[in-house]
Amino acid sequence: MTRLWLLALALLPLFSVAADNADAWQALREGRALILMRHATAPGTGDPANFRLGQCATQRNLNAQGRAEARRWGELLARQGIEQPRLLSSRWCRALDTASNMQRGPVQPLAALDSFFGQPTDGAEQTAELIRSINQLPAGAPLVLVSHQVNITALTGIFPASGEGLILALPLRPRAEPLARIPAP
Template sequence: MKLIKIIIFLLISFNTSLKANSENNVQNILNKGGKLIFIRHAYAPGGGDPDNFEISNCASQRNLNEEGIEQSKRIGNFFLKKDIMIDKILSSEWCRCKQTAKYAFKNYETKSFLNSFFSKKFADNKDKQIKELKEYIKKWNGKSNLIFVTHYVVILEILNISVLSGEIVVADKDFNILARQKTSIN
């Protein structure tokens, strides 16, 4: 029994130090600048958008709830407390992405190449959007970091990984993943 308690203690200790090392690793990578930061929008209950979805009408689409708003603020605090240099913050035109960017960073601009192509209504846009996103990144030569607040499908397509709501993924300009940071919703 004593051996089991020791093993459990070691596992808990290892997990705690891993989280601290992960945050420090992300900070060290981002302090060098020139990185791409992909953030999946914060928690917005549900999946996809209603059939009557209109990009200009937030009432017609999924939006952040209180948990998502708080998660967005934690994302912003992470960057603020770590004093991470940011060149630009770009967001999808979907309201849940704009809300995430607003609560996390206040200032941002929207880019249609970050929009979701999950639904059939927008699926035909995928290739064009990914091409435009890659061209934008190729032309970008900032010394700080570039943030993209976007959707699961965009991050999956560009980086070939699944992400949770509010997850931060750091990559270089060749789309090599350098670090990941999860943010909780509560």
């Protein structure tokens, strides 16, 4: 009997996290929150010197693992009752491909989600623009944003793993505290 109590006490934090995540997913479904995720796995750091926006051959791109993560994100969203979210993405190919591979609907590019890794001095202004852009959107379908580590860190102070998502309350605010952190599925 003592072993069962010890096991129950050890598992208690996991049940609390699951309950918190359930509340966060509900807020997302109701339009009271959004999910901001880092693009799925694309090996490397930054972009090659010959980077050209709109030319995927000049960029870091998703590998097979990244494409599978993106598909699993789509499946996870569907299991959570998020069938037709509004998908906004950075214009970088790895972010657009992450959003597209979710197979949850059309993807809209949003420049405020673009990486500023190569121009870190643009970070504060671009983060403020992202907050303004998101908070001006009309209420409606759940909102899924695909961006980059540097952007997410600037907004939240969190360094997300590839494919990790943060559910954030709306309206979006600087130094947003996540309602939940969702690892890459």
